[in-house]
Each structure stands twice: as structure tokens, then as C-alpha cells.
Amino acid sequence: MPLVKIWARKPRTAEDLSTMGDCVHKALVATANVPAKDRFQILEAIEPAMLVADPTYADCDRSPDQVIVEITLNSGRTLEVKKALYGDIVRRLGETLNVRSDDVLVSLVEVTKENWSFGKGIATYG
Amino acid sequence: MPLVKIWARKPRTAEDLSTMGDCVHKALVATANVPAKDRFQILEAIEPAMLVADPTYADCDRSPDQVIVEITLNSGRTLEVKKALYGDIVRRLGETLNVRSDDVLVSLVEVTKENWSFGKGIATYG
Amino acid sequence: MPLVKIWARKPRTAEDLSTMGDCVHKALVATANVPAKDRFQILEAIEPAMLVADPTYADCDRSPDQVIVEITLNSGRTLEVKKALYGDIVRRLGETLNVRSDDVLVSLVEVTKENWSFGKGIATYG
Numbered sequence: 001m002p003l004v005k006i007w008a009r010k011p012r013t014a015e016d017l018s019t020m021g022d023c024v025h026k027a028l029v030a031t032a033n034v035p036a037k038d039r040f041q042i043l044e045a046i047e048p049a050m051l052v053a054d055p056t057y058a059d060c061d062r063s064p065d066q067v068i069v070e071i072t073l074n075s076g077r078t079l080e081v082k083k084a085l086y087g088d089i090v091r092r093l094g095e096t097l098n099v100r101s102d103d104v105l106v107s108l109v110e111v112t113k114e115n116w117s118f119g120k121g122i123a124t125y126g
Numbered sequence: 127m128p129l130v131k132i133w134a135r136k137p138r139t140a141e142d143l144s145t146m147g148d149c150v151h152k153a154l155v156a157t158a159n160v161p162a163k164d165r166f167q168i169l170e171a172i173e174p175a176m177l178v179a180d181p182t183y184a185d186c187d188r189s190p191d192q193v194i195v196e197i198t199l200n201s202g203r204t205l206e207v208k209k210a211l212y213g214d215i216v217r218r219l220g221e222t223l224n225v226r227s228d229d230v231l232v233s234l235v236e237v238t239k240e241n242w243s244f245g246k247g248i249a250t251y252g
Numbered sequence: 253m254p255l256v257k258i259w260a261r262k263p264r265t266a267e268d269l270s271t272m273g274d275c276v277h278k279a280l281v282a283t284a285n286v287p288a289k290d291r292f293q294i295l296e297a298i299e300p301a302m303l304v305a306d307p308t309y310a311d312c313d314r315s316p317d318q319v320i321v322e323i324t325l326n327s328g329r330t331l332e333v334k335k336a337l338y339g340d341i342v343r344r345l346g347e348t349l350n351v352r353s354d355d356v357l358v359s360l361v362e363v364t365k366e367n368w369s370f371g372k373g374i375a376t377y378g
Contacts, residue, residue: 003196003233007294014175021178040231041178042133042194049266052273052293060371068294070255070324072196072233079366083375090373101372105292107255107324108367114205115234119186120227121216123209129322129359140301147304166357167304168259168320198322198359240331241360245312246353247342249335 001116001125002028002073004041009048009064016097017043023092024069031084032077040118053105060102067093068105074125075110082108127242127251128154128199130167135174135190142223143169149218150195157210158203166244179231186228193219194231200251201236208234253368253377254280254325256293261300261316268349269295275344276321283336284329292370305357312354319345320357326377327362334360 006020021041028034053066069089077085086106093099113125132146147167154160179192195215203211212232219225239251258272273293280286305318321341329337338358345351365377 003194003231014173018175018178035183037180037183039178039180039183040194042172043176043178044172046294046296047266049270050295052270052291052295054289054291057287057289057291058370058376062371068255068292072235079375079378082366083378086369086375087373090369104369104371104373105255106369107363109235109324109361109363110367111233111235114208115236117212117216117230117232118184119188119230121213121230123205123212124184126205126209129320129357140299144301144304161309163306163309165304165306165309166320168298169302169304170298198361235361237359237361240334241362243338243342243356243358244310245314245356247339247356249331249338250310252331252335 001038001113002034002040002071005070006041007044007046007051007068009051009066010045012045012065014043014045017045019096020067020093023096024071024089027085027088027092028071031088032073032081063100063103065099066103066105067099068107070107070109072109072111074113127164127239128160128166128197131196132167133170133172133177133194135177135192136171138171138191140169140171143171145222146193146219149222150197150215153211153214153218154197157214158199158207189226189229191225192229192231193225194233196233196235198235198237200239253290253365254286254292254323257322258293259296259298259303259320261303261318262297264297264317266295266297269297271348272319272345275348276323276341279337279340279344280323283340284325284333315352315355317351318355318357319351320359322359322361324361324363326365
């Protein structure tokens with residue numbers, strides 16, 4: 001059910017983006033009760049100037065290696081679950097690709113379960 | 127009022143994406159009470175590896191021809207309307223482009239009617 | 253906290269898109285109580301056919317210079333604030349890039365403040 005979008009600046013490569021997708025998915029499974037097979041993602045490595053991120057907002061020290069993650073998912077996760085998710089995404093991105101924790105923005109967009117069709121033209125959870 | 131985004135993998139072409147846009151728009155008009163002229167879409171044919179879709183989640187058999195449709199629209203549609211919309215999108219994509227029904231993911235993001243400005247710097251439905 | 257996405261058709265350039273990003277951010281700061289340093293944006297100049305906009309919906313006269321702005325932000329802005337935001341975005345785009353007011357679509361997606369991590373793997377406003 002999550003639909004994940006990830007943007008990073010070049011020279012991050014398609015392979016790097018795929019690894020970022022792995023990290024975010026594993027974090028969703030580990031912390032937010034997402035099924036292991038429930039993985040749907042749009043990944044993009046974009047021209048550096050087309051990803052804008054303030055260098056210091058929210059007491060962070062951001063680098064050109066900024067990553068933006070948007071996750072559309074069903075509502076209902078608690079703040080504790082969201083906190084665990086943010087932490088686990090950052091941990092995995094750091095361990096696999098040396099993304100710095102200050103360089104990871106996560107934005108959640110919550111929807112209702114009726115709002116998904118994963119195929120066959122039916123409301124998957126309806 | 128809907129803002130529609132569609133992603134498909136290359137070798138799907140810009141022309142294919144335009145046809146997909148036609149299908150989704152016609153389905154919105156036919157099933158979800160969207161005005162015929164209310165069409166706004168962002169279309170993208172992307173590198174195959176940049177669109178990730180689990181091959182079997184939700185009892186589907188997905189192919190490389192996977193399509194992801196995200197629709198931002200006003201809240202208030204009933205589950206019946208959403209089901210009709212999912213079904214009609216899949217039917218039209220199948221009839222025009224032979225997209226398989228298992229290859230169509232639809233994600234709805236609902237907003238309030240105050241959240242749109244379609245021009246002139248005004249709240250169109252405010 | 254806002255995450256802003258802007259799409260415009262080529263021949264709009266990366267530089268134009270950056271200026272559009274400036275305009276939208278300044279409008280958010282001026283009208284919607286967004287901190288000056290709270291700027292995060294994804295910008296894209298796309299092939300003309302990949303941005304679809306009805307030429308006349310909502311009593312507008314749209315040109316090839318159509319711009320689509322999507323802003324994910326915390327819920328709670330009043331209708332008056334949203335109206336001021338729409339007006340200020342259009343005014344600034346007109347003054348800097350001669351974008352016509354009929355060519356600016358703004359779509360707001362509201363979320364809760366728990367839904368943001370701006371770095372360090374923490375819930376920034378949680």
C-alpha cells in the first residue's frame with residue numbers, strides 16, 4: 001500500500017536510487033507493518049539544481065547528497081511508529097550508501113484504505 | 127479538479143502516455159462526476175528500473191508493462207464510485223493499449239475543495 | 253515544512269524553474285507563515301505533451317506556458333490564507349517571468365505535522 005517516491009541529485013545513479021528504494025522498503029516492513037511484498041516505488045536521480053533544499057533548516061547541515069522521500073500510505077500509524085520509520089530509513093541509508101542523517105527528508109501523505117487499487121480494477125482493501 | 131500523474135516504463139512512448147491520460151480522464155468523467163474539461167495531468171515514461179512494482183502483491187501477476195496512476199481529487203467520493211473508477215480505468219487501458227488489468231495501480235489522494243486554484247490566483251471552488 | 257513540486261513545459265529552462273521556485277517560496281513565507289529557511293522543492297521542465305492542461309476549464313484561457321504547482325503542507329491554513337497564497341504566487345510569477353495568471357494551477361495537499369522528518373531521522377514537529 002505505500003507508494004514511495006525518492007529523489008536524489010546526480011551523480012547519484014540509478015543503482016544508488018534502487019538501493020535507496022531497498023532501504024526505505026525494508027524500513028517500512030520493519031517498523032510500519034508493511035507486507036514484504038507490498039513494494040511500489042518511483043525513483044529519480046535529477047539535475048542538482050532541480051532539487052532545492054535549504055542548507056540548515058531544522059538544525060541540519062545539509063550537503064549536495066540530499067535525499068527526499070515521499071511516502072503515500074494508509075493513515076493510522078501512531079507517532080511512535082512514524083518516529084521509528086524515520087529513524088530506520090536514515091539508519092539504513094547511512095549504512096548502505098553513507099547518506100548523512102541530516103540529508104534525509106521524509107514526507108508522509110496519509111490516505112484511506114479505500115483509495116488503493118493494486119490491480120484487476122478493484123479496491124484492494126475496500 | 128483532479129490532478130492526475132501517470133508513470134509507465136519505457137518503451138512506452140509519449141504517445142502511449144497521452145493515450146493513458148485519455149483513458150484515465152474518460153474514466154473520471156464517466157464514473158466520478160468530473161467535468162469533461164477538467165483535465166490536468168503530468169505524464170512520464172521512465173527508465174524501467176526507476177519504476178519498482180512487486181511482481182505478485184495483492185494476488186496480481188505483474189509484467190514490465192506496469193502503470194502507476196496517482197489522482198489528487200476532492201474528497202467525498204463513495205467506495206462505490208471509487209470501485210467504478212478503478213474498474214473503468216482498467217477497462218479503458220486494456221481496450222486501447224492492451225494494458226493488462228494486473229498491471230494497473232491506482233492511488234487516490236483526497237483533498238478539500240479549498241485546496242485548488244486553477245488560474246487567476248483565486249480559490250476556484252472556495 | 254512545505255514540500256513544493258513545480259512542473260512547466262520546455263522551453264522553460266532550469267533557470268526559469270529556479271525562479272518559479274523562488275516565487276512560490278516567497279509567497280509561502282509572505283502569506284502562509286512558512287519560515288524563510290523552510291524551502292524544499294522538486295522542479296521539472298518537461299516535454300510539452302507530457303503536461304496536459306485543458307485550455308479553458310474554470311473560465312481560464314490557458315497557453316503553452318502553463319505551470320503546475322503542488323504544495324504538500326501542514327493542514328490548518330484558513331481559506332483566507334489559501335486565497336492570499338494563490339494570489340501571491342500568481343503575482344510573483346507574473347512579475348518575474350511574465351507567467352499569465354490563467355496559466356498557474358496550484359494544488360495543496362494537507363498533512364499532519366507528525367508526517368515530516370527534515371533530517372536526523374526524527375519527527376521534526378512531533
